[in-house]
Amino acid sequence: MLISLMRRTHTLFLATITQTRAMTTTCRNVDWRWLETTPSTMDSAKELLAARDTNDARPLAVATAHQTKGRGTRGRSWTDDGRGNVALTVAFPSEIPLTPVTLLPLRVGTVVIDALNDSRLSLKWPNDVLLDGGKVAGILVESDGEAIFVGIGVNVASVPTVPSSGSDRGRRAAKVGGDAVAIARSIADGLGAWSQGRDDAMNVITDWSARADWTAELELRETGERVKPVRLLPDGRLRVRGAAGERALVADYLL
Numbered sequence: 001m002l003i004s005l006m007r008r009t010h011t012l013f014l015a016t017i018t019q020t021r022a023m024t025t026t027c028r029n030v031d032w033r034w035l036e037t038t039p040s041t042m043d044s045a046k047e048l049l050a051a052r053d054t055n056d057a058r059p060l061a062v063a064t065a066h067q068t069k070g071r072g073t074r075g076r077s078w079t080d081d082g083r084g085n086v087a088l089t090v091a092f093p094s095e096i097p098l099t100p101v102t103l104l105p106l107r108v109g110t111v112v113i114d115a116l117n118d119s120r121l122s123l124k125w126p127n128d129v130l131l132d133g134g135k136v137a138g139i140l141v142e143s144d145g146e147a148i149f150v151g152i153g154v155n156v157a158s159v160p161t162v163p164s165s166g167s168d169r170g171r172r173a174a175k176v177g178g179d180a181v182a183i184a185r186s187i188a189d190g191l192g193a194w195s196q197g198r199d200d201a202m203n204v205i206t207d208w209s210a211r212a213d214w215t216a217e218l219e220l221r222e223t224g225e226r227v228k229p230v231r232l233l234p235d236g237r238l239r240v241r242g243a244a245g246e247r248a249l250v251a252d253y254l255l
């Protein structure tokens with residue numbers, strides 16, 4: 001599967017929410033919440049959305065400066081040391097203006113890179129924002145019933161050490177600088193505005209392609225093989241050229 005869309009039953013960890021200091025404001029058409037700390041904004045967003053009025057169609061944004069159990073795709077972890085970075089989940093209660101949903105991580109990538117507004121940044125398929133080859137931001141998409149949850153972690157002020165072996169091995173991390181709360185709000189606003197407009201596959205392919213670094217070789221996570229990106233396919237798969245010729249990749253195989 002291109003994205004990690006996992007169906008989960010709601011479990012209400014309201015104790016977790018009440019232990020944190022929630023600051024609630026309205027940020028344009030986004031229902032914005034700030035938590036001092038939380039295990040994962042993905043779970044907090046699920047709890048807070050479940051507790052919200054079901055007639056409220058606004059996207060719900062839950063952000064924090066510190067996660068104790070942040071997650072990436074396929075059970076991998078997303079780490080932060082609580083020093084100036086940001087973790088954000090934007091929950092869309094019902095419909096999003098894009099099909100197929102496999103394109104969503106790519107659209108989120110363009111919204112994130114535009115919000116970060118730094119010409120040194122580029123996108124790496126399927127879900128990373130890079131600075132000089134280092135990973136600045138990661139994107140995770142999950143679903144729960146009708147709702148879709150988009151998680152974004154951005155290294156703003158500090159850079160975690162990423163393991164070079166084991167299941168959590170990855171490329172080195174990098175940071176982008178700036179104000180973490182302002183960055184989170186800008187991303188949430190961007191996603192909120194996007195969710196109220198119209199979108200289609202060709203727009204996503206064009207926008208994403210314009211922000212990607214097509215010169216950089218990619219290393220396949222499972223085999224270590226190096227391939228060159230060629231182009232995006234309309235469903236979000238990436239066509240690549242390797243030693244054995246061209247083929248299309250699905251997500252979660254790349255470092």
Ligand code: BT5
Nearest residue numbers: 040070071072073076079088138139151153168169170173
């Ligand atoms: C991702 O997964 O890149 C998606 C990360 C999504 C994190 C957000 S934070 C808000 C929301 N709440 C959550 O609990 N999660 C979301 P993936 O492509 O699987 O990358 C994970 C891999 O990136 C790890 O295995 C490490 O190699 C590396 N990594 C972990 N933390 C990192 C960091 N802070 N910066 C750069 N790389 C990191």
